Amino acid sequence: MTHQTQWTTSIYPLLERTGPFANTGFEPEALHTCKILVIGAGGLGCELLKNLALSGFKDIHVIDMDTIDISNLNRQFLFRQSDVGKSKAEVAANFIMKRIVGCKVTPYFGKIQDKDTEYYSQFTLIICGLDSVEARRWINATVVGMFDPEDPSTLKPIIDGGTEGLKGQSRIILPSFTACYECSLEMQTKPKTFPICTIANTPRLPEHCIEFASVLEWPKHFPDTKIDGDDPTHIKWLLNTALERAKEFNIAGVTYSLTQGVVKNIIPAIASTNAIVAASCANEAFKIVTNCSIYLNNYMMYTGDDSIYTLTFPLEKKENCSVCGSAKVNLDISKEKTLLELIDILKELPEFQLKKPSLRSLKTSLYMQAPPFLEEKTRVNLDKPLMELITNGEELTITDINLPISLQLTVTFV
Amino acid sequence: MQQPNTKTQRYDRQLRLWHNHGQQALENSKVLLINGSATGTEILKNLVLPGIQSFTVLDGNKVANADLGNNFFLTRESVGKSRSKEVTDLLRELNNDVEGNHLEEDPTNLINNDLNFFKKFTIVVASQLIEVELLKLSAFLWENNIPLIVVRTYGFIGYLRIAVPEHTVVETHPEQIVDLRLDSPFKELSTFANSFDFSTMTSFELSHVPYVVLLLRSLGEFRQQYGHLPSSTNEKNEFKNLIKQKMSGVTSETENFDEALSSAFRTYSPTSNTQSILQDEKISNLNLKSTNFWILAKALKSFIENEGNGFLPVAGTLPDMKSDTTSYVELQTIYKNKAKQDVASVNNYLLEILNNLGKPKDSIPLEEVERFCKNANFLRVIKYRSLNDEYLNASTTLGFTTNDILHLTVLKKKKFFYKGKLLEDLNSNVVFFVLIRAVDSFWEKYRRYPGVHNSEVDADIPLLKRCTQNLLQGWGVNPGLIQDDHIHCMVRAGACEMHNMAAIQGGIVAQEIIKILTGQYIPLDNSFIFNGMNSTSTTFRI
Numbered sequence: 004m005t006h007q008t009q010w011t012t013s014i015y016p017l018l019e020r021t022g023p024f025a026n027t028g029f030e031p032e033a034l035h036t037c038k039i040l041v042i043g044a045g046g047l048g049c050e051l052l053k054n055l056a057l058s059g060f061k062d063i064h065v066i067d068m069d070t071i072d073i074s075n076l077n078r079q080f081l082f083r084q085s086d087v088g089k090s091k092a093e094v095a096a097n098f099i100m101k102r103i104v105g106c107k108v109t110p111y112f113g114k115i116q117d118k119d120t121e122y123y124s125q126f127t128l129i130i131c132g133l134d135s136v137e138a139r140r141w142i143n144a145t146v147v148g149m150f151d152p153e154d155p156s157t158l159k160p161i162i163d164g165g166t167e168g169l170k171g172q173s174r175i176i177l178p179s180f181t182a183c184y185e186c187s188l189e190m191q192t193k194p195k196t197f198p199i200c201t202i203a204n205t206p207r208l209p210e211h212c213i214e215f216a217s218v219l220e221w222p223k224h225f226p227d228t229k230i231d232g233d234d235p236t237h238i239k240w241l242l243n244t245a246l247e248r249a250k251e252f253n254i255a256g257v258t259y260s261l262t263q264g265v266v267k268n269i270i271p272a273i274a275s276t277n278a279i280v281a282a283s284c285a286n287e288a289f290k291i292v293t294n295c296s297i298y299l300n301n302y303m304m305y306t307g308d309d310s311i312y313t314l315t316f317p318l319e320k321k322e323n324c325s326v327c328g329s330a331k332v333n334l335d336i337s338k339e340k341t342l343l344e345l346i347d348i349l350k351e352l353p354e355f356q357l358k359k360p361s362l363r364s365l366k367t368s369l370y371m372q373a374p375p376f377l378e379e380k381t382r383v384n385l386d387k388p389l390m391e392l393i394t395n396g397e398e399l400t401i402t403d404i405n406l407p408i409s410l411q412l413t414v415t416f417v
Numbered sequence: 418m419q420q421p422n423t424k425t426q427r428y429d430r431q432l433r434l435w436h437n438h439g440q441q442a443l444e445n446s447k448v449l450l451i452n453g454s455a456t457g458t459e460i461l462k463n464l465v466l467p468g469i470q471s472f473t474v475l476d477g478n479k480v481a482n483a484d485l486g487n488n489f490f491l492t493r494e495s496v497g498k499s500r501s502k503e504v505t506d507l508l509r510e511l512n513n514d515v516e517g518n519h520l521e522e523d524p525t526n527l528i529n530n531d532l533n534f535f536k537k538f539t540i541v542v543a544s545q546l547i548e549v550e551l552l553k554l555s556a557f558l559w560e561n562n563i564p565l566i567v568v569r570t571y572g573f574i575g576y577l578r579i580a581v582p583e584h585t586v587v588e589t590h591p592e593q594i595v596d597l598r599l600d601s602p603f604k605e606l607s608t609f610a611n612s613f614d615f616s617t618m619t620s621f622e623l624s625h626v627p628y629v630v631l632l633l634r635s636l637g638e639f640r641q642q643y644g645h646l647p648s649s650t651n652e653k654n655e656f657k658n659l660i661k662q663k664m665s666g667v668t669s670e671t672e673n674f675d676e677a678l679s680s681a682f683r684t685y686s687p688t689s690n691t692q693s694i695l696q697d698e699k700i701s702n703l704n705l706k707s708t709n710f711w712i713l714a715k716a717l718k719s720f721i722e723n724e725g726n727g728f729l730p731v732a733g734t735l736p737d738m739k740s741d742t743t744s745y746v747e748l749q750t751i752y753k754n755k756a757k758q759d760v761a762s763v764n765n766y767l768l769e770i771l772n773n774l775g776k777p778k779d780s781i782p783l784e785e786v787e788r789f790c791k792n793a794n795f796l797r798v799i800k801y802r803s804l805n806d807e808y809l810n811a812s813t814t815l816g817f818t819t820n821d822i823l824h825l826t827v828l829k830k831k832k833f834f835y836k837g838k839l840l841e842d843l844n845s846n847v848v849f850f851v852l853i854r855a856v857d858s859f860w861e862k863y864r865r866y867p868g869v870h871n872s873e874v875d876a877d878i879p880l881l882k883r884c885t886q887n888l889l890q891g892w893g894v895n896p897g898l899i900q901d902d903h904i905h906c907m908v909r910a911g912a913c914e915m916h917n918m919a920a921i922q923g924g925i926v927a928q929e930i931i932k933i934l935t936g937q938y939i940p941l942d943n944s945f946i947f948n949g950m951n952s953t954s955t956t957f958r959i
């Protein structure tokens with residue numbers, strides 16, 4: 004590196020000299036020429052943009068579809084009270100460019116799904132600071148799917164961070180070399196759900212009363228309106244309904260905060276945990292791009308509720324991963340079982356987390372969740388035993404809104 | 418019920434972790450930062466956002482160009498101006514409710530001439546402070562019971578040390594508090610359990626009997642037959658059979674019976690932690706300076722020795738379980754009422770103690786007594802080691818041996834799975850604790866850090882090696898323990914403070930400070946190294 008600017012003094016010793024823990028292919032110049040994408044301009048995203056800018060990255064893009072909410076201000080430090088309602092990506096980008104001269108941040112206020120593979124292929128590396136499993140699965144499938152073993156330039160590392168309260172993790176996904184997000188889907192903690200019969204008949208917890216209001220009562224009263232967890236009139240209606248229910252059953256503990264928490268599936272979030280995870284992700288990006296040091300292999304978990312504990316380990320690829328493996332699944336099942344029972348079994352499989360699977364055989368649609376006319380037409384199949392619908396060893400194709408690509412399922416009768 | 422106010426909305430995501438009383442504790446805290454370095458401002462950022470009362474930046478430096486490269490809370494216009502003032506102004510923008518102060522003065526002067534200045538803070542963070550002054554300051558803070566956080570960011574290495582004579586935690590936030598008193602049911606609980614007539618119940622009713630009732634009844638039957646609780650394997654099987662017998666009338670699902678079988682031998686007696694806390698001499702030596710924790714501990718002890726019959730107060734929480742609504746709510750009320758009764762008894766002892774101490778009755782509110790009783794089995798006391806003891810008695814009490822160093826690294830951790838050629842060497846992050854000390858003694862000797870300029874790197878490696886060996890010899894440790902690669906790695910870093918490492922440290926240190934200030938969750942005891950190369954860390958007590 005020939006020019007040492009004021010911006011890089013804190014990193015130049017590690018970039019100008021190689022050392023015992025540097026990787027081969029030491030490439031400090033890459034820092035100033037590469038293009039990085041940050042997905043999410045929230046708790047992790049704000050931190051990431053700051054960290055990358057101060058690490059010497061000059062060309063950063065950021066995508067976020069959200070606008071700023073008052074409950075973001077306890078950690079999303081690039082936003083102020085007066086920014087509430089504005090685009091997170093735009094406000095964050097402007098803030099960074101104002102504070103750090105020479106760093107260009109290009110915001111996109113919209114969904115990741117708006118962009119195609121051509122867009123994603125312009126980046127050297129993609130960092131995700133997302134809070135949704137669906138978005139992560141989508142970007143993972145897209146970026147892993149872009150990799151062509153014949154063309155090394157199509158390999159785009161993904162660095163993924165996540166936090167929950169005093170816990171968090173950062174990880175590196177090198178498509179086809181390490182586990183991908185889909186490989187480790189089982190590690191995701193599922194949002195708590197309660198059985199409908201408990202909610203309807205034997206409520207015990209305040210959460211049961213809130214679910215009664217949101218799952219059973221709301222659709223009856225407002226069939227055409229989706230619940231908006233940020234709309235205080237919605238939350239108030241749910242709260243009052245839940246309170247009535249709680250009173251009827253003598254259940255204590257229904258509050259505004261709990262109602263909003265259950266309805267929005269709120270996860271506690273604080274500045275310090277975000278700082279740790281985002282800085283770890285940026286640190287890995289810095290090392291991967293410059294090769295100035297060995298990097299994380301490939302998963303680091305942090306827990307802060309009892310002392311400070313981290314666990315670093317290589318997450319293994321999954322043979323039959325539906326994204327990076329051979330997406331084939333074998334299932335042994337009695338031929339007497341109905342199609343509906345098969346669907347229920349599929350929904351229970353933790354590695355796929357299907358919501359509303361549709362099934363097709365080679366010849367015909369067995370059951371389609373949408374569009375409505377097709378759903379109606381295929382609904383009759385649900386109660387039929389499998390032996391009437393498919394043959395032993397037949398390969399079925401499963402699609403699902405939760406599944407980034409389709410899945411091949413081989414059914415063997417036992 | 419009212420919609421929450423702006424402040425509650427702003428802090429919603431953190432209140433779910435430490436609640437209003439934790440927030441109140443934060444809002445009463447005054448934090449001092451010594452040196453407005455990148456690491457220091459990152460720490461403060463993560464404390465200003467959740468809303469401490471005030472922060473003060475003590476720094477005698479002017480902003481240099483180099484500061485702009487790693488410190489987010491400076492701008493181009495800051496260069497040449499007071500670093501304490503510049504970072505304070507930009508940090509203050511993060512939260513209008515937090516007061517920010519700056520003091521442009523060399524911390525060394527203040528430590529040497531006006532130690533009392535440090536008395537007005539709740540907690541002190543020392544970033545990049547050198548040994549002599551650090552020890553002087555730490556001795557003073559130790560005497561005044563003010564927690565000191567020492568933090569260093571050096572290349573890819575982060576170091577953190579906490580020192581305060583004692584830290585007590587009531588709410589450690591265990592996953593779940595399950596206190597069912599199955600092996601020693603109180604009267605109201607037994608009466609309730611005996612009110613069920615299984616013989617007249619339908620299958621649906623049977624499948625909705627809370628498992629607590631199933632267990633209490635089966636235990637009662639077992640005791641009648643054997644005169645004691647099930648202990649041998651045979652007896653335990655016999656007991657499980659008693660549970661299963663009740664299942665015969667159930668034709669549908671048996672979730673509640675499954676719950677009963679899996680919790681069959683759940684007992685609840687004081688943990689060793691709580692027992693040793695109750696033996697602490699602080700309880701017998703209560704005085705006006707005693708903290709609420711120890712006063713409450715004494716009241717708790719009196720309760721256990723009297724009404725409690727050797728047991729802790731009932732926690733009063735009931736986990737969710739398969740049940741019909743009425744039985745569940747009734748059971749919940751029984752536990753809650755018993756907990757209330759126990760709290761009242763503890764509170765009576767407390768009032769007596771407060772009276773004897775000459776303290777006002779209301780100096781410990783009932784809410785605090787309730788929290789103490791509910792968490793009685795999860796209390797935590799950490800007695801730290803002072804920094805002065807660590808530095809000055811290294812050879813005797815540091816107890817560092819070759820084996821210890823190797824031992825410490827595997828504490829709590831799985832072996833790392835790296836396959837790379839140099840990575841075996843990285844297993845021991847404690848090596849970097851030694852090397853942080855070594856670069857400091859390098860500084861003491863040469864008044865500069867090793868490898869700051871390219872031209873010095875080669876020559877500084879053997880110099881740092883000598884410093885390291887001297888240090889280890891002084892501790893009575895095999896000087897050959899530290900590998901050349903690690904020494905080279907420190908020289909290569911040239912004392913740089915990379916932003917990412919500063920930000921990781923900023924997060925980790927702020928997290929520990931929040932735990933200390935709120936008195937919730939368990940903070941580090943006492944040292945921590947983060948290795949930013951392979952992203953591993955080591956926690957150890959030195």
Ligand SMILES: [Zn+2]
Binds near residue numbers: 182184185
């Ligand atoms: Zn995969």
